[in-house]
Amino acid sequence: MYGPAPSSRAEPSGHPYSPADPGFACAAVGDILAEHKGLLARIRLCFGVDQETFARDALALIEAYAGYVHLLPATPDNYFRQPGGLLQLGLEVAFYALQGTDAHIFSGQSTITTRRQLEPRWRHATFIGGLCCELHRALASLIVVDADGNEWPAYLTPLATWLAERRVERYFVRWRAQAPEARSLGLFALPHVVQPAVLQNLSAGNTVIVPHLLASVGGLPVYRERNVLDSLVRRSLALVIDRNLKASADRYGSPQFGSHLxxxxxxxxxxxxxxxxxxxxxxxxxxxxxxxxxxxxxxxxxxxxxxxxxxxxxxxxxxxxxxxxxxxxxxxxxxxxxxxxxxxxxxxxxxxxxxxxxxxxxxxxxxxxxxxxxxxxxxxxxxxxxxxxxxxxxxxxxxxxxxxxxxxxxxxxxxxxxxxxxxSQPDAPATVSPxxxxxxxxLTALKAPMRLNPAVRDALGSIVATLNGDARTAAACTVATGIFVPLAELERRGLQPALAMRALGDLRMLVHADANRPPTTSRDFGGVTTVGLILDPRFVTGLDLATFAIPESPQA
Structure with missing residues (x-):
């Protein structure tokens, strides 16, 4: 694609790097991105906008990212190790993360009008999070020098800018020995890719999108609520690396499977x-x-x-x-x-x-x-x-x-x-103790059939588990016929209520009087009239079924 991968070590000679190390040619950013025109077209299609909007909202970010990482590989001898690997990694993760936003609800506790206004910003932020998820590697894992041994100041300027200012024709990479993963360093490189005006636009009408984006790029936890943006980026990154490792096994021999896990x-x-x-x-x-x-x-x-x-x-x-x-x-x-x-x-x-x-x-x-x-x-x-x-x-x-x-x-x-x-007792029979x-x-816990959608099981299980704590902070409550689960609690956990209703209905886990009507019902919950579902109590352990008006036997 861009010539042979450079050696990670210098040989003794008059220059810091021997002529045997070909290094990286100082290609223009436009030429580098031309190699990815197919992927860029798919990203534009996923955004679903015209060329002018795409150029303003996405292509400008991609060009800035390409200018910062240039032809740097992502790793010295593992996934995305070829020249331009770090750029390829960022583009692919950004694409899959953006694609994944179609199946998730952001700002689940907000009104429909607010969500409609914030949804494009969440999608934009998720794309940025995917693009910059491994930006820290340029600061923590490697050192870039020119033929005279001058080092690229990665905290101060993009690599492409430094190369142009110094009129460097080739540069070389030295990998830091046993460099620890330091994702938080990505926050220091982020301003070279994302302009303040972009962050200002993302923060309009909310106070959560930018903090969630920064937490994802820096590998930092969000304690008050689930970071759906980061979940999409993490899943996309694992997918992209796993696919690259499998493909690399055909081209380069045995890759280091699992090293990214x-x-x-x-x-x-x-x-x-x-x-x-x-x-x-x-x-x-x-x-x-x-x-x-x-x-x-x-x-x-x-x-x-x-x-x-x-x-x-x-x-x-x-x-x-x-x-x-x-x-x-x-x-x-x-x-x-x-x-x-x-x-x-x-x-x-x-x-x-x-x-x-x-x-x-x-x-x-x-x-x-x-x-x-x-x-x-x-x-x-x-x-x-x-x-x-x-x-x-x-x-x-x-x-x-x-x-x-x-x-x-x-x-x-x-x-x-x-x-x-x-x-200590390998021959003892496996018995259930008292x-x-x-x-x-x-203990109150979900007892769901194995066929239940894993995402629904995860969200519903966490909701039911709150019944073991203080009733004032529980995310559900018991009613005459079962467990009342507010739809807002499902949305807050990134789950679409329609998906949950369909999955639970297919397994007959819901209680509702008329099978020809939606299973939703309204009741007072925490002093507010709330729309929710009623879960059949036989799918929850730790309950006294005699206290419920149990409907017909479920057929799960």
Whole structure:
């Protein structure tokens, strides 16, 4: 496309770079973008605007991005490693993220009129988020120099501008050794791509679009509500990288599959630690234990939870094997092995009947890195010195089936009993302990058929789970015939009510008097007349069915 990929190392010679390293030719931005005219045409079609509007709202951003990254590859020897790889990566992620906005609702709690006004801005911001999602690589992963060794000041000016000002004919790339991923650096390069006027337009009539965009580019959490924009970008990035790796296997040999999944696995662990009751550390039946000798996650239970969460996000390429998940965490220095022969540890939490398999994280900050303080560790040691320990890759069995979102608390009731059956009593029959039955009878959680749409299960499960807390803050309530679920709560979780009604209706999970009319109903909810659906109580655990006027038996 643009000639051979440059070498990442310089050979001894009179110049910092040997003539054996061809470097990158200083092509004009217009010539570089001409190589992507097919993809640009698809982006314009997805925007659905005329040429003038597209040139103003999208093409200007693309040209600025191309001017900043020029022909830089995304990685030295993995995905999008060819010259121009970083540009290609940004364009593809932007396209798929923009395409994904058609199936999502932004500003779900706003009125229809407000949403109609904000929807184009959300789409525009999502496109920008996809385009600039890997912008940090130009600052954190590599160094650009000319033939005389002068370094490109990446914080100060776009690469194309620096090349033109210095009349550089070729430039060379040096890759930083073991450079950590620092997505927040993308915020410093963003002003070279996105002009202040664009941000001003995005902020018109709202106060959330720009913060969500910046959080996505910088890899920062949004604590008050779900960042739908970032979810679309993350899913699109995983898709694009997964496709490129599969294609690269045909052209370049064996690529490093899974190396881009570390960020998603760490994000899943943090999300579980922040919202799931079973991940509260050092609590009875918890999956997470924090002692003076470190932070441990029960394994493979935690792997199954993370896999279920990422599969609900519909991210492609998520490994099915817990061994692969652990290998990725070890390679990324997220987890540390017990020794050269054993990846997992044996721990003895307080109250456990026997030692449990676990992995050890390298730092508590991996789970608790936000404004909340890390919990206080136990005053005792958790790791045991029992032998022999079992290598994860040799003897670990398949993980327990992942629980639907919103039901993790039910498996927590099994506690160390189930883990002990796996690790120290391999021949014992798998029985349900009384603790499990008691928990299933008291905790309120969604019990949905496996055929239910994963997005609907995820949203509805999180809504039903709020019934376990304070009734004043619950996202649903019980009525005479079932569970009343406001449509606004579904929209707030990025789910279209029409999709939810169709999926739940097909499985006969809704209660409504007239099958020839829509299943929606209105009632007082929090002092406001609210439109919602009534969920059949037989699809929720922890309820006394005798207190409901149960309709005909559901046929799911």
């Amino acid at each position: 570390e960020r998603y696995l760490v994000d899943a662990l943090r999300r579980l630690a922040s919202v799931e009751s079973g991940w509260v550390p050092n609590r009875e039946k918890s999956r997470v234990w924090y002692g003076t000798d470190g932070l441990f996650l029960l394994w493979p239970q935690c792997a199954a939870d993370a896999q279920a969460l990422l599969e609900a996000d519909q991210l492609p390429g998520i490994p099915k094997s817990v061994d692969t998940v652990l290998d990725l965490l070890l390679a990324a220095s997220v987890a540390e092995p017990r020794d050269s022969s054993h990846n997992t540890w044996l721990i003895q939490p307080p109250g456990a009947k026997g030692p449990l398999d676990a992995i050890k994280l390298t730092s508590p900050a991996i789970l608790w890195s936000g404004p909340e303080a890390s919990p206080r560790p136990l005053t005792s040691l958790l790791a045991t010195n029992l032998e022999p320990m079992r290598p994860m890759s040799a003897t670990a069995g398949p993980p327990p089936p992942p629980l639907p979102r919103g039901q993790l608390s039910l498996l927590d009731a099994a506690g160390p009993d189930l883990s002990t059956n796996v690790s 603790a499990v039955e008691e928990a299933a009878a008291t």
